[in-house]
Amino acid sequence: GAVVSQHPSWVICKSGTSVKIECRSLDFQATTMFWYRQFPKQSLMLMATSNEGSKATYEQGVEKDKFLINHASLTLSTLTVTSAHPEDSSFYICSAHDSPKQPQHFGDGTRLSIL
């Protein structure tokens, strides 16, 4: 089945650091990738939708200058949390699909802890 790989799975860093998270589709071409954030005991909230070769579409309330998304190829999207602060600590999950009519496949998530 379709596999989405997310890296790293866990990162701890100091406040002010920028952190990059990678999301790769391993056995299919992902025309669209999605980035979600999940706070403890809460559900997933969509942050942005990215289509290969174009700018990401951000959900209301998500700062595009803080959460930089790049989808330069059909198999890779990256989310960079710039100048991360403790309030950015969360579980970030990506998903991808090769066609709008196909279900999204999810990565295993990245736990980000900002000290």
Add this chain to the structure above:
Amino acid sequence: KQEVTQIPAALSVPEGENLVLNCSFTDSAIYNLQWFRQDPGKGLTSLLLIQSSQREQTSGRLNASLDKSSGRSTLYIAASQPGDSATYLCAVSNSSASKIIFGSGTRLSIRP
């Protein structure tokens, strides 16, 4: 605006029991509905996907139903096992290209 609600938020049952998880959504014009499983600190595993034209889907001990007119879906788990312990998320999509809206999940614990 589509909203998805899951009740109960948490459920604990003894091993072997059959159980039902509930999901409701406010906008009945959905494209599809999915049930996911999430283990602690992990990503999501898709369990069942129901298209808007379908009434139910089955996979092993799992059965998901969909009643669009009433804005409800249920996930039935038969003969529950401790390995079924996880958070179960319901999610709907309003069109083939639209985003998925997730419910807040039901944390299920199966007692041995």
